[in-house]
Amino acid sequence: MKISINRLKDFILLNQSSEEIADMLTQSGLEVEGIERFESVPGGLEGIVIGEVLTCEPHPNADKLTLTTVDTGSGVVPIVCGAPNVAQGQKVAVATVGATLYPKGGDSFVIKKAKIRGEASQGMICAEDELGLGESHAGIMVLDTDLPNGTPAAEFFNIKHDDVLEIGLTPNRADAASHLGVARDLKAILRSEVCLPSVKEFSVDNTSRSIAVEVENAEDCPRYAGLTISNIKVGPSPEWLQNYLKALDLDPINNVVDITNYILHDLGQPLHAFDADKLAGEKIVVKKLAAGTEFITLDEKERKLTGDELMICDAEKGLCMAGIFGGLGSGVSDQTTSIFLESAYFSPDVIRKGSQHHGLKTDASFRFERGTDPNMPIYALKRAALLIKEIAGGEISSEIVDLYPNPIADFEVAVKYRNITRLIGKHIEKEEIKAILTHLDIKVVDETEEGFRAIVKPYRVDVTREADIIEEILRIYGFEKVELTEHYSSDFLAEHPAKDGNKLQYRLSELLGGFGYQEIVTNSLTKPQYVEKAGYLKMEDNVEILNKLSEDLGVMRQTMLFTGLEVLAHNINRRQKDLKFFEFGTTYKKTAEGYQEDQVLALFLTGDKGSESWMEPSKKVAFPDLYSVVERLIEKLNLPELHMEIIHDAPFDYALALTLGKNPVGKIGLISAKVCKLAEVKQEVFYAELNWDYLLKKAAGLKKYEEISKFPEVRRDLSLVISKEVTFDHIKQLAVKAGGKLLKRIGVFDVYQGDKIDSDKKAYALSFYLQDNEKTLTDKVIDKTMGRLMQSFENEINALIRK
Incomplete structure (x- = not known):
């Protein structure tokens, strides 16, 4: 998950560096895996300055080149230019020596001092494609500006920079899958406040385009809200919105769709916009369609429904797989002038099942299947509607429809102070505990000397037990503040030594x-x-x-x-x-x-x-x-x-x-x-x-090898005639028992079955390797050991030993 530092600072006051913010988040459980630098133009125009052409003369050795001198603010330098439109007195963008250019459709290169046709050149006067600002290469860019020479070109072109955090979000932290969610954690860490954009100016312009909404399955869709916006103009998004999306590795599509993506990553609330003119019967129905129904999704693939997917339909057909993926024919296009904007809370189970069955993993399904905030749909809807009016024009042409028959209650969790101390391993003052929970938007009520009840908002789907509350306290308090003691203990018994x-x-x-x-x-x-x-x-x-x-x-x-x-x-x-x-x-x-x-x-x-x-x-x-x-x-x-x-x-x-x-x-x-x-x-x-x-x-762990014995190994062979029913495993067990610690290994080097012995018999030729790690074996010890082996074979398996 990617989080923009610039946008994060709109939610909460941050004076720390990106690295410090990343460290704070990681310590609190939101592991930052990396920090990427985003620039609206590759390279950020670093090393590019505004300059002024002081002189302009033909090159003595080339008809199509011009000799210029350019004031770069830090001195006057000679530059050989090949553009036909260069002229004295122009304000231009100059790439100084050492700057790296990232041209459109080409490889980057570094500006160096050079001699071009025998004349010195210490920089480059740039065209817009050479700076990555556009496609034109007809001539150099002539700037209309009064900015002094030497001003960084990034200032003139309003180049945006951003640091983007890559957070490895664990499945339980669905609440943090947005800029608002991350800001909430920083609020608790810094004891600061989160500021949400105001939606007080939201108002309904008229009710000329009301869309009826019906939810047939309130269990799978506990809350469904929406409104219509008419007379909009679909087109490209403004630069600030495109830069926001690009920083998060998202491709801008059009102003309406981009705003829904903006709200999703901003607030964690997925939205969906339908072309209102394509809604049959001026109606939205949330229901399940029959198994086997064919539905074409936005990727132009035809999918057969199982009957378990929750669908957004009009009076005649399915429009969208709820919370997962839109349909091909109902989305916003360049011709759209009116939209129905949806904001809902869907049951995580139904979204997860549909997403997994069809192999569709989208930004919306990622959030819905983990659990979104059931109290967010209306705020997100108003915020998006205001942005659409601001960017795409139009008017809000219906009241907000909000079907929420059974509001989802807050979680209530009983917590004991002694359990907080026991599980954390350190006593934390009660006032500190209450301050941490309050800044996590968890209310502390009915407090006694022994404990309290915690009221948790439903967007924290992972905080439903006492242990969860204690984990929240610890991760904000800081794992590093829990000192290690001389004596370690645990609340569970384990085998020792533990096997890895x-x-x-x-x-x-x-x-x-x-x-x-x-x-x-x-x-x-x-x-x-x-x-x-x-x-x-x-x-x-x-x-x-x-x-x-x-x-x-x-x-x-x-x-x-x-x-x-x-x-x-x-x-x-x-x-x-x-x-x-x-x-x-x-x-x-x-x-x-x-x-x-x-x-x-x-x-x-x-x-x-x-x-x-x-x-x-x-x-x-x-x-x-x-x-x-x-x-x-x-x-x-x-x-x-x-x-x-x-x-x-x-x-x-x-x-x-x-x-x-x-x-x-x-x-x-x-x-x-x-x-x-x-x-x-x-x-x-x-x-x-x-x-x-x-x-x-x-397993007794990996075998530990002993020092190789300094004393020689002795081999003795035996030939046994035994019953066919006797296995080598049986022989080996007898040998290990009779040979004791002197017998190191046993092998078979020949097996015979044929007309020279009885048909129910077989002959084994066995090798026995004897060794004493303390001294050299004597003939007496060897003979005694072999005698025990032969006696065991004769008595236990009726072996005939060829001596």
């Missing part, structure tokens, strides 16, 4: 990046057909979107699989087939209790392991390639040993289910071709989906 989920996620992302994986971010919305056709997810678990943008984005995803497969398909279709992706995201599911959200880490692996070369042929990725990465992630999180179970559940052809204790952690496996085909992926895809919430909860 963002840090852990960042470190895992770094690790995955080191393995060659690229991070993707996919849409949480997906196609309902995936669940229907995949067969392993339940349709009734889908979280369906009520205001769908399209059927392809109709439900929230139950799994990260399908959105990731779409990314794979996109890349594969562009001949990028060797892919490693990961994504941290959220899955959504409907349950009997309501809705369930889970944070998930998904990994995708497909294609070849590496590029083909003369040294090594290409090789397809395999299950161990993905499993080893997951294993390193688990190790990085310093988690206890996971248990694994082979499964053949959809969507996998085969997979491992990972558990920690009795709790599922995730699955790793090969996605079935049938499921891949749903996303048009025709090559093998290995996929892992891990429960990030649970991993984060159980």
Whole structure:
């Protein structure tokens, strides 16, 4: 949101610099993200002065050039000029050496001392296009002025300067979405007063053009006001209004529309002007139209209404999506002579729903969907009407229609002094508290020793609870005034030490990046057909979107699989087939209790392991390639040993289910071709989906690395013949238990199944790595450890050990 410092000073007396104002606002909760300099002419004509041509002679070496001497106020300088109309005695605009010019339709350039055809030139006599003031390049500008030589040209041309604050407005501060709203905060900070422009001179000229107004749904439109203005002349806005809009990055359109935009950014009250001659039946009706009704908006797009949008209609048709966007045929044009000016308060819910469904985000919807001031419409209407009369002429030709059957009451909040002290962490004097609230337009009534009732005006939609009142007190009092004490405490219990989920996620992302994986971010919305056709997810678990943008984005995803497969398909279709992706995201599911959200880490692996070369042929990725990465992630999180179970559940052809204790952690496996085909992926895809919430909860923080042992590592191999039903995970658990702290790692370097052993058996060739961090291992210790391992395998899994 952009705020003009010049306009802000019209509301409240400010002697501070723009930087000081920005700092005050940031400290109070309106974070100023930057300050931009606005100039009505690029460069502000800095370095351009009024000069007088003293002499004018032909250039000795060029027929079309003239030698002049010009009094610039600080001296007489020679200037070579190419304009045909330069003459002695003229007052001209002179760009002095060092000035930067911003010509219309060209690049900026700096004026330097030069020699032109052998003659010195120390400046430039300017045409209007060279100064950015117009399009003409027929000759230099000859000025009609008595201003002394050396006067800055910006003074003559009345160049306007402004500092514009860029405020990062948080969603709760709808009240501050205007110059008036920001001035209110400064009022409380500076203990000053806000001055609103007077509308006392407002009067109705006649009642020759009354428009009937009917509101069918007072719940969605609690207040609707309007009036007619006749005999106006639509045209360009005056320079001051255009400069105001340009400073806020708005394009001037015409005087009527510009005034409605001015009021919106000035007071936070959106207005809309209808061409009164285009209103069928001389009537305005606020209602909802039937679902499927076609409506063409100002951007010339045809939109189908859902039936939930609030519409402004005449006796025959829809004119405008209330509070969101105008219709194509009812707005103000150059031919308009009479208007109906609307000023209303709409329910935030109905505006938000319509805006989101149609993807229309406008300055009006931004304010209405957050909550505007229900007490502002009439003042804003009068203020706009007076400006229109002043700028576009015309006469107010109707009484103000104001339909407000159920006025919105102020909020009443009970506040205890002891709670103010408790939550702020510092005692603030009662008189200070009351002064802060009074300057925030919050009344303090029914005060006792224990507390009071706060009466809050309804434009403060974010101040409805005691905690909100206390927050208002603190942000104006100043966070920096609350001293830190030697002893810290809080009103809540937390796990210690606290885990930084963002840090852990960042470190895992770094690790995955080191393995060659690229991070993707996919849409949480997906196609309902995936669940229907995949067969392993339940349709009734889908979280369906009520205001769908399209059927392809109709439900929230139950799994990260399908959105990731779409990314794979996109890349594969562009001949990028060797892919490693990961994504941290959220899955959504409907349950009997309501809705369930889970944070998930998904990994995708497909294609070849590496590029083909003369040294090594290409090789397809395999299950161990993905499993080893997951294993390193688990190790990085310093988690206890996971248990694994082979499964053949959809969507996998085969997979491992990972558990920690009795709790599922995730699955790793090969996605079935049938499921891949749903996303048009025709090559093998290995996929892992891990429960990030649970991993984060159980993680003991990032693994801390120990000093590398100075003592050598010993490897011993064993060959086991075991039942096919025995998994490597089971063997690994037995080995860890029997080997103790000396066993550092275990690996499989061969697996055999064939006619040399029984058909229900398999043979594993295992390597065991032993190391003592304190001393060199002896043969006796090594043999003893290996003996325990062999005994455990023989007793627990009936292993036949080839000795």
